[in-house]
Amino acid sequence: MSTVLHLDRITKRFGGLTANDDVTLELKNGEILALLGENGAGKTTLMNILFGHYAADEGTVNVFGQTLPPGRPRSAIQAGVGMVHQHFTLAGNLSVLDNVMLGSEPLIRVRSRRDEGRIRLLALSEKFGLKTDPDARVSGLSVGERQRVEILKALYRGARILILDEPTAVLTRTEAERLFDILRSMTRQGLSIIFISHKLSEVMAASDRIAILRGGRKVAERANSDTSPEELAELMVGSRVTRPKREAHSIGAPLLAAEEVTVHLDGKPALNNVSFTAHAGEILGIVGVSGNGQVALGALLSGVAAPATGRLTLEGREIGGLGPRAFIAAGVGRIPEDRHAEGVVGELPVWENVVLEQLATPEFSTRGFVRRSAARSHAADLIKLFDVRGATPEMRISLLSGGNMQKLILGRALAAAPKVIIANQPTRGLDEGAIAAVHAKLLAAREAGAATILITEDLEEAVDLSDRLQAIVGGRLSRPVAVEESDSRRLGLMMAGVWEN
Amino acid sequence: MRFERRANVPWALAVSAPFAAVGAALALSAALIIAAGVNPLWAYLEMLRGALGSRLAVTEMLTRAVPLILTGLAAAVAFRARFWNIGGEGQFYIGALAVAWVGHDLISGLPSAIGIAVLLVVGMAAGALLLSGPAYLRLRYGVDEVVTTLLMNFVVILFVGLMIEGPLRDPLAFGWPQSVPVDGTYRLPDLIPKTRLHIGLLIAVAVAGVVWLIFARTVFGTEARAAGFNARAAEFAGVSLPRTVIGVALLSGGLAGLAGTIEVMGVTGGVTTTMSPGFGYAGIVVAMLAALHPAGVVAAAVFVATIFVGADAMSRATGVPSFIADVIVALALLTMLAALFFSSYRIRR
Numbered sequence: 001m002s003t004v005l006h007l008d009r010i011t012k013r014f015g016g017l018t019a020n021d022d023v024t025l026e027l028k029n030g031e032i033l034a035l036l037g038e039n040g041a042g043k044t045t046l047m048n049i050l051f052g053h054y055a056a057d058e059g060t061v062n063v064f065g066q067t068l069p070p071g072r073p074r075s076a077i078q079a080g081v082g083m084v085h086q087h088f089t090l091a092g093n094l095s096v097l098d099n100v101m102l103g104s105e106p107l108i109r110v111r112s113r114r115d116e117g118r119i120r121l122l123a124l125s126e127k128f129g130l131k132t133d134p135d136a137r138v139s140g141l142s143v144g145e146r147q148r149v150e151i152l153k154a155l156y157r158g159a160r161i162l163i164l165d166e167p168t169a170v171l172t173r174t175e176a177e178r179l180f181d182i183l184r185s186m187t188r189q190g191l192s193i194i195f196i197s198h199k200l201s202e203v204m205a206a207s208d209r210i211a212i213l214r215g216g217r218k219v220a221e222r223a224n225s226d227t228s229p230e231e232l233a234e235l236m237v238g239s240r241v242t243r244p245k246r247e248a249h250s251i252g253a254p255l256l257a258a259e260e261v262t263v264h265l266d267g268k269p270a271l272n273n274v275s276f277t278a279h280a281g282e283i284l285g286i287v288g289v290s291g292n293g294q295v296a297l298g299a300l301l302s303g304v305a306a307p308a309t310g311r312l313t314l315e316g317r318e319i320g321g322l323g324p325r326a327f328i329a330a331g332v333g334r335i336p337e338d339r340h341a342e343g344v345v346g347e348l349p350v351w352e353n354v355v356l357e358q359l360a361t362p363e364f365s366t367r368g369f370v371r372r373s374a375a376r377s378h379a380a381d382l383i384k385l386f387d388v389r390g391a392t393p394e395m396r397i398s399l400l401s402g403g404n405m406q407k408l409i410l411g412r413a414l415a416a417a418p419k420v421i422i423a424n425q426p427t428r429g430l431d432e433g434a435i436a437a438v439h440a441k442l443l444a445a446r447e448a449g450a451a452t453i454l455i456t457e458d459l460e461e462a463v464d465l466s467d468r469l470q471a472i473v474g475g476r477l478s479r480p481v482a483v484e485e486s487d488s489r490r491l492g493l494m495m496a497g498v499w500e501n
Numbered sequence: 502m503r504f505e506r507r508a509n510v511p512w513a514l515a516v517s518a519p520f521a522a523v524g525a526a527l528a529l530s531a532a533l534i535i536a537a538g539v540n541p542l543w544a545y546l547e548m549l550r551g552a553l554g555s556r557l558a559v560t561e562m563l564t565r566a567v568p569l570i571l572t573g574l575a576a577a578v579a580f581r582a583r584f585w586n587i588g589g590e591g592q593f594y595i596g597a598l599a600v601a602w603v604g605h606d607l608i609s610g611l612p613s614a615i616g617i618a619v620l621l622v623v624g625m626a627a628g629a630l631l632l633s634g635p636a637y638l639r640l641r642y643g644v645d646e647v648v649t650t651l652l653m654n655f656v657v658i659l660f661v662g663l664m665i666e667g668p669l670r671d672p673l674a675f676g677w678p679q680s681v682p683v684d685g686t687y688r689l690p691d692l693i694p695k696t697r698l699h700i701g702l703l704i705a706v707a708v709a710g711v712v713w714l715i716f717a718r719t720v721f722g723t724e725a726r727a728a729g730f731n732a733r734a735a736e737f738a739g740v741s742l743p744r745t746v747i748g749v750a751l752l753s754g755g756l757a758g759l760a761g762t763i764e765v766m767g768v769t770g771g772v773t774t775t776m777s778p779g780f781g782y783a784g785i786v787v788a789m790l791a792a793l794h795p796a797g798v799v800a801a802a803v804f805v806a807t808i809f810v811g812a813d814a815m816s817r818a819t820g821v822p823s824f825i826a827d828v829i830v831a832l833a834l835l836t837m838l839a840a841l842f843f844s845s846y847r848i849r850r
Contacts, residue, residue, distance in 0.1 A: 304737060324739035336737055345731040356727055356738040357721045368719050 010059035035206035039433035082154025092139035251279030263312035270296035285466030333418030346398030403434030539833035551814020571760035572784025588650030590781025591657035596758030604683035628758015636750035699767035
């Protein structure tokens, strides 16, 4: 097989950080190469260099025998490289055909060649089994369909090498399997594919060859048949990471309870008559596919949204709708679902972020003035205590990686030893090492007697951590089941909305 | 060519951005001066001489800078919290009018210092009150404050016109449309004798220090910055967004009102509908040139005042219309926006 792509000794630095360190990579014709690594290992940077979004500090990119000028996506496209980003770059108000043709036509032309475009699009869609309706508006498409449009867009521009950045991050399991079938059939038609992932199972399922990045370096390369998930995990993380185990212990008195609570978001009921009770020393897992009312539940439990009907009580006292300040004062530690949108103010330094919740308390202010040295040393303590790597109190928090940012948010929520913890998707998008750290902290808080509500779509996480589980479906909650009495079949049915009331 | 977001804007770059912007604005304006048939270097030299060439010129320039510092602070405070107060001009006039009304004979008999203090508070309160309307509409009904504050400017100026033709008309002005003057006891003392420069300059600089203190050191200021950068995260952390918006609006409106107050008490004595050559709007430019930093506001106000004051002298010497000052200041806003973009991104081949 001939080599279609050759990345030769690529090095890329961002300030003091070396994102790619002397990485060499080859792609053969008709193969699927998986680029495996934790968040921050340099996978996306490497692909952005290949595609010309970044210019490498050292090294060259060679496509079909010709060296690409650095930093020019247009040359990469012309050479036959197509990229499907993790976050789609589609215009929602335009049709599928418009999106696909956008940018591939000269700016000024009397008549757009839409008819020819349509014929080409349909031919591509037929050839690769990527079903789509050219006239459908993109905003009305599901995530899986949008991804197909992104792939078609790349193919339409003549891509013969396709790069997919974390393509399954947004897909359900069936959609992901379907995507892999499509990729497989594309390679049979002569395309070569690189996909980026940090999930071992799908790398094993879908690739011919696997290159593993760690800390910006390529640490190994394996043929799919010669390796195992265990070996890959070790190569990826550097050392073996085991998630902490939950020890059985007795649970205490009820702390946070909801009785038939309904919550409206944007005028519509998003949470319907839900009831639950979280006890001291217990983790109550709320599992479900995202989009089933988790946002409203998170808003209710963090104090942002008020119940329309029903009661939310903490130690018997009504707390629903009193606002975030009251929740914090009452001893509720909250970990938001979206750390960038809700968890941190990216432009502010680490120390201002970690004390923002408690700014008005005597610990961090006197007569309206911030006690800066107290706040800074608190931030330094949290950084040490929660093992936030590469952080200083003074740096802008947006410079931290997702995992380290999450550890700080965790620190902010847990530092005051809260009675109740609301953990909303606490490990979403984190790598194995960070997940283990987050789990350990949540379990330690459980040991210490906190009542935790864990909202997650990761079934494995829910079963690992929770004492009891409730499923969330269509804004309703199932009755709780003890985790010992649940099996995957029963949980599957619960998450599908089948339960007896 | 591509733009990459910088992880951190280097300190030197952040400071040099406004200078680059000003340089670019002057270079662009040079084209117009050439079109008017004049050597731009000569014109700029005359402009500098007019603003800085003599003791008197400098005091005139600084006198002009005082209201600009205050309206600049008003804009900077609001923009920090993403509350777009475009109504500095209206708040300036309402502050001026309130002080002329109260200061003429309503509080006569007070000692000078106390009377001045009372009037400063009255002017701030008037500006704050005026901006609380748009702030309330934004919070209660989601009405865009850009529209309401901007349109209020015209309403206020017409209201000022109504007042100075009617109840507050100065009978001693020989039919000239001017309000009754502030009682002489309550005029701001001169900073330098025999010039128009008054102690308002010290007040304005001190106020800039206070604004810096509020935003950098207090709970309210920290919360306002957080809300400005990421309202959702701030709300999640327990910051009350309505409280922040109201607080910022009162502060911003108060500062713009104070600008009008001090202009009346220090320079004009009474109110006319032409007393402001767009101080409220120029405050927006000043705030942007300063990248919303209070210390920068003082420097940027001095720059804009130099252009305004120097333009008249330049016009007399060279024949280039003094409107060129407005062009330069407007261009400086545009080039500053570009400079802010370029300093937070780096260019890659």
